[in-house]
Structures are given as structure tokens and as C-alpha cells.
Amino acid sequence: MSRVWNFSAGPAALPEEVLRQAAEEMLDWHGAGMGVMEMSHRGKEFISIAEQAEADLRELLAVPADYRVLFMQGGAIAENAIIPLNLLGERDTADYVLTGSWSVKSAKEAARYGKVNLAASAEASGWTSVPVLESWQLSADPAYLFVCTNETIGGVEYAADPDLARIGRAEVPVVADMSSHILSRVIDVSRYGLIFGGAQKNIGPAGLTIVIVREDLLGRASPHCPTAFDYKTVAEAGSMYNTPPTYAIYIAGLVFQWLKRQGGVAAMEARNIAKARLLYDYLDGSDFYENRIDPVCRSRMNVPFFLKNEALNDAFLTGAREAGLLQLKGHKSVGGMRASIYNAMPIEGVAALVDYLKTFAARHG
Known part of the structure; x- marks a missing residue:
């Protein structure tokens, strides 16, 4: 595998x-x-x-x-x-x-x-x-x-x-x-x-x-x-x-x-800004998903989001696993989804997640 x-x-x-x-x-x-x-x-x-x-x-x-x-x-x-x-x-x-x-x-x-x-x-x-x-x-x-x-x-x-x-x-x-x-x-x-x-x-x-x-x-x-x-x-x-x-x-x-x-912490910060922007920009432009955090205080590392139709949560997670995207279920105390995109997650992984978000929304929207 x-x-x-x-x-x-x-x-x-x-x-x-x-x-x-x-x-x-x-x-x-x-x-x-x-x-x-x-x-x-x-x-x-x-x-x-x-x-x-x-x-x-x-x-x-x-x-x-x-x-x-x-x-x-x-x-x-x-x-x-x-x-x-x-x-x-x-x-x-x-x-x-x-x-x-x-x-x-x-x-x-x-x-x-x-x-x-x-x-x-x-x-x-x-x-x-x-x-x-x-x-x-x-x-x-x-x-x-x-x-x-x-x-x-x-x-x-x-x-x-x-x-x-x-x-x-x-x-x-x-x-x-x-x-x-x-x-x-x-x-x-x-x-x-x-x-x-x-x-x-x-x-x-x-x-x-x-x-x-x-x-x-x-x-x-x-x-x-x-x-x-x-x-x-x-x-x-x-x-x-x-x-x-x-x-x-x-x-x-x-x-x-x-x-x-990799160039140190400043270089990693620039990468993390780009990764977070890619994901947040898609979520903000979507009428299928939402992020509820004040934009001024959004984490670059942990991105919680919700499907507006939460009846689709299980189907979303099943499809994500099939696409090789794991551990997206949100914490039990808040529900929804969460993508943690720490330093080790390259922008290619975030791009793969955004592609899946688009595909799932098109299929179920």
C-alpha cells in the first residue's frame, strides 16, 4: 500500500x-x-x-x-x-x-x-x-x-x-x-x-x-x-x-x-500560509462546506469544517478513505471534520484534499 x-x-x-x-x-x-x-x-x-x-x-x-x-x-x-x-x-x-x-x-x-x-x-x-x-x-x-x-x-x-x-x-x-x-x-x-x-x-x-x-x-x-x-x-x-x-x-x-x-521556521511559515490559504479559500467559496472560526483567528495547523448537510458525513469519510485521505473526522466534542496540516503535510496533500472536497460536493450537491 x-x-x-x-x-x-x-x-x-x-x-x-x-x-x-x-x-x-x-x-x-x-x-x-x-x-x-x-x-x-x-x-x-x-x-x-x-x-x-x-x-x-x-x-x-x-x-x-x-x-x-x-x-x-x-x-x-x-x-x-x-x-x-x-x-x-x-x-x-x-x-x-x-x-x-x-x-x-x-x-x-x-x-x-x-x-x-x-x-x-x-x-x-x-x-x-x-x-x-x-x-x-x-x-x-x-x-x-x-x-x-x-x-x-x-x-x-x-x-x-x-x-x-x-x-x-x-x-x-x-x-x-x-x-x-x-x-x-x-x-x-x-x-x-x-x-x-x-x-x-x-x-x-x-x-x-x-x-x-x-x-x-x-x-x-x-x-x-x-x-x-x-x-x-x-x-x-x-x-x-x-x-x-x-x-x-x-x-x-x-x-x-x-x-x-527546508530553510528554517520562516520558510515553513510561508509554506503553512500557502497551505492554509488554499484550503480556507476553497471552503469560504463553497456553499457545501463551512468553517465557523473568526477569520482573524483561524488556525493554520488545524482546520475544522462542516458539511452543511451533515447526513452526508459518513459518506464523506468513506469516500475520503477510498481516496487515501485519512483522519478527517472532527473531534467528538465538536463534530464535523478537521484537517490537520502540520509542517510534515506538503501542499500536494492539501491540494488532494481540496480536489476531493470539490468532487464530493459536485456529486452530492
Whole structure:
């Protein structure tokens, strides 16, 4: 069977070039006589892999020197607890901006460890927008402000890095869940106190969590925080306090090298703009499908859409599978369809999807 166009929201498609390299190195990595999955995480071979992966990620995102890059486990969901356990410190309140399913889950989890102030919410819009920054109501002395800059389920994305200086609160660290769009666009890391994301969407296989944290935020962990999740402990141990997800780090490193060969994050952003425009332009011009997200806040990575006649949903998905277009069913909480078009999805895959959308609409319209 030839490879399909995989529109899964995660675990998601990986660059074929990366998969082929990993296959070639499966039994013998660079003459080591063993594969990466068999290596000691403290051996010189794997240490070199991890160090190169960190160096490449720093280069791709222009990570400032006063930030630490941590390779952790537990996914973004675990970070929803790990973050307040690490950052609340002597304060008791954190601010959250709600823009959809994942930020709502994050706030609910944080409320187990401290007070959560809802600085802003898009619930009134049906989770189809991002509240304008000037409307955010921060608490008097929050430990941090949390945002999910791309809502994987709802397809809402922040158009720019939040700049709290615009509302006179530059001292508040911004914590961002970037799981589903990290490395898809240029960001200013210095605007954030902490960035995190699960790898299984735009970086590599499930099992690896990336955390980029400013050094002055280390050392605030609650005494109830598990040692393996204390950012200061993880940073001081070079992400080797316990056995890290070694193979996932290796694949992530291959993806970082692939991104550099593509021209880096700015080049990928240009491609992603073109891919998203191709799909959104067709949906907007169609009277058969619809996207309900505010155009200003539409995600380039996760494109939800609905058939106006939802009785055709099953036929649509069956036909898509037959055409080699997989994982287009929307999340169960919102229904409809969703195409996730991460970095590894070439524009040819998006074009194939648009062709199928046209064909299906012509047949059933």
C-alpha cells in the first residue's frame, strides 16, 4: 500500500525523509553497532544526540541564552499540573485565558493547586475567536498568565505573540501551550516565561514533551511537586534526572535537522500560509462546506469544517478513505471534520484534499 495523506491531529504525520533515515539507522546508529532505542541515556552516543537536538531547536526558535530547554514526559496534559506546581511559588493565583477545549482543561487542572482567575474567555463566541488583549482582566499579582496559542480541537490560533506590555503588565510571565503549532511560525520566545508542547503533532512521536523555560522561573516548585517534574531538578540534570524518552528525542532531532534543510521556521511559515490559504479559500467559496472560526483567528495547523448537510458525513469519510485521505473526522466534542496540516503535510496533500472536497460536493450537491 502506498502512503496515504494523513490529516491526523496527533500523533500526526512525520516527514517521509525523516522516517527513511530512522529506518536506515534502526539497527546501527552511526557505527555504534546498536540502534538508538538500545542505547544508555547516559552514554556518549545518546548524549551527543540529545545535545544536538537541543542546539538545533535553540537555533530554529532563536531561544535566548537565559532560557533552558527541557526534554520531559507526560505530554501537555501533565504539564497542566506540573506548571502550577512549579510556578505558583509563594503566590496563590494564576490567570488563564480561555479559547477552547485545551485551555479550559488547563484551567480546571490548575484549580486543583491554586486559585485560577479567568482573565478572559471566548465562550460567548462559541469558542470561535481569541479575546482581544485589551479586554483581558489580570489579577493583582498573578504567578503567571496561561494561554493556549493554538486550540487543536477548535481550530483557533493567536494571530501574534501576546504582548502584556500593551496593557501595562509586562512583569507577568506568559505561559503558552504551543503543542499544535510550535515550529510552524516565527515566534519571539522572549515574550514568554515558559513554552511547552507535546511532540506528537509538529515535532515527533508521542512520549516527548518540550519545555522552554526562563531561568528566573526555576526554583519555585511546591514541596508537593514530584522531584522528576521539578523544572530546576530537570534543568540541572540536563533532562537526564530519570530516563528520558530517548527514541522520541532522537526522532525530534531528525525533524529539527529536516526543518533546517527546508530553510528554517520562516520558510515553513510561508509554506503553512500557502497551505492554509488554499484550503480556507476553497471552503469560504463553497456553499457545501463551512468553517465557523473568526477569520482573524483561524488556525493554520488545524482546520475544522462542516458539511452543511451533515447526513452526508459518513459518506464523506468513506469516500475520503477510498481516496487515501485519512483522519478527517472532527473531534467528538465538536463534530464535523478537521484537517490537520502540520509542517510534515506538503501542499500536494492539501491540494488532494481540496480536489476531493470539490468532487464530493459536485456529486452530492
